[in-house]
Amino acid sequence: MATIVSPLALECRECRARYPVEPLTICEECFGPLEPAYDLDAIDGVDFRKHVEAGPASLWRYESLLPGGPDVDRVDLGAGSTPLRRAGRLAERLGLESLWIKDDSVNPSNSFKDRVVSVAITMARAFGFEAISCASTGNLANATAAHAAKVGMPCYVFVPDDLERAKILATEAYGAKVVAVNGSYDDVNRLCSEVAEALPWAFVNVNMRPYYAEGSKSLGFEVAEQLGWRLPDHVVVPVASGALMTKVHRAFRELAAIGAVEDGSYRISGAQAEGCSPVAQAFASNADEVRPVKPNTVAKSLAIGNPADGWYAIQTARTTGGVVEACTEAEVLEGVRLLAETEGVFTETAGGVTIAVLKRLVDAGVVKRGEETVALVTGNGYKTVEALEGTIEPSYRVAPDLDEFLSALRT
Ligand SMILES: Cc1ncc(COP(=O)(O)O)c(C=O)c1O
Ligand SMILES: [Zn+2]
Structure with a gap:
């Protein structure tokens, strides 16, 4: 052992x-x-x-x-052990030979944030904190509230007040107190740093951040295990704070260091949406710092204008030979639909960003046709349905009448 x-x-x-x-x-x-x-x-x-x-x-x-x-x-609500799906139809559409979807949309609260929260709350309890809290772009709110409910700890969740309804409603259903802040995520985060100084609460991504971020490594470990203890050639990761991207890299390095996988080259690329792409912009301009932006994107879960680990995400791309790229806002929704209609996986806007950026990178020849590629799909589409509202209509509208339906079908 x-x-x-x-x-x-x-x-x-x-x-x-x-x-x-x-x-x-x-x-x-x-x-x-x-x-x-x-x-x-x-x-x-x-x-x-x-x-x-x-x-x-x-x-x-x-x-x-x-x-x-x-x-x-x-604290174990069963986060992780999510499917690594071979994505043959999407691969064909994109022009890749070997593509996998790591489907983290099926976690207990339907995003990869269940992983980070499992670790953060475990440590917060061990340290003796009495209440759990977080600054969230939505998915973390759900994950924190769900795990706090599981262990019966009081929970306060701070979010920007323009979040998707499903994310707020579910957080409340888990019994957490939602603090809707009139401001951006970056304002919420600043407020939470101040509250963490004033109250004896464990903010999973503020004063518990070193432990929280480690939970993301489990995504990297799992990909390697599910490939039969092997590293893929290329991983495409959605980027908000940049922690996930950085930690997938660290997971691969640790596995190689202990000899659990053969040490070999792999590339890690980051994905953002144009409406909030401080890391992609810094990467493109070869800047030596990430300049904060004011987010305005349909991918609300990725709307962090001043990303804590943005610089380390750039380092991850540079040292592994990957890139950080942004897609347009329209491409985010195309990405959601492309994944759903080719693979039967309905992701939220963050997953749309991953798929859209993957498509761009294949088209630009950055992701090579023969590279075994893993796209991280980190959240569930049922949480962000309003993003698709108005873009999709029923194909037919008919009375409950066979003839009417058959004639509609012919036209
Ligand atoms: C669905 C989803 N994917 C990816 C991310 C990005 O994670 P990170 O902040 O570690 O870059 C988030 C962050 O909230 C998210 O909600
Ligand atoms: Zn130091």
Whole structure:
């Protein structure tokens, strides 16, 4: 069996200074972000794989490389173990030989955010926080509220007040208190940083951020496991804060470091919508910083104008040979429809962004025809139906009458 190691420490991503595993986020030496560090030398790749394969059908099967070892009482609503779907029809439409859809729209609250929240709430409980909170563009609100309900913790969710109805209604149904803020996500996030200073609450993506972000690694681990412990050639990732993109890269690096997969080259590319594309713009102009923007996009779940991990997302693209690209707002909806009609997977606007950007990258020759490609579909279309409103009408409108229907069918 693999040695189970909780993270040894928190480590600064910039200067590598180490800190104890506590609710800390920023390095005191250089203000760099902290992230959990593991003793990778103590984990044997073959043992790790066996341990994973014998584990639960949730992200906790990767416990050796996640915060919250077996000594911690874990919150498990079953996030993870989502299908990796071979997407033959979409591949053909795009002109690819081998394409997979990692379908995270079928998580417990229907987005990949269930992964990050599982880890964040687990650690928040271990640290003794009494209430759970978050700053959200919608999916995180649902995931936080659902997991807080599962463990009976009070939950306060802060969102911009123009979110899709389904996301607000579901959050309320889970019993959380919704704080609708008259402002953008970036305003919400700023407010939450202040509230986190004032109240003893665990904000999953603010004062729990180092643990929260680690949950995203499980998507990378799962892709590798589902490919038979192999890394794909290219992964396309939707980008809001940039944490997911950064963490897929880290997951692959860790798997290679412990010998659970063969070390080889892979590329990771990021996807944004033009109405909120600070990371894509910085990538395109080869800038040395990400300039904040004011979001105005149909992909509300990706509407972060000042992305915390934007710079690290650019680094991920650069070091792996990927890109960060934006699609138009119209292409977002085309992407949603293209995936639905070719693969039977109805994604939300963030998934539309992934598919639209993938299409652009294939057309531009950036994603090569022969590259085995994985597109991360991270959210569910039933949450953002208003984005399609007015673009789709019933094909026929008839009285309940056979002749009328047959004649409508002929025209
Ligand atoms: C459905 C969906 N996909 C992707 C993302 C991007 O995640 P990140 O903030 O880690 O870049 C989000 C963020 O809210 C999301 O809701
Ligand atoms: Zn530092």
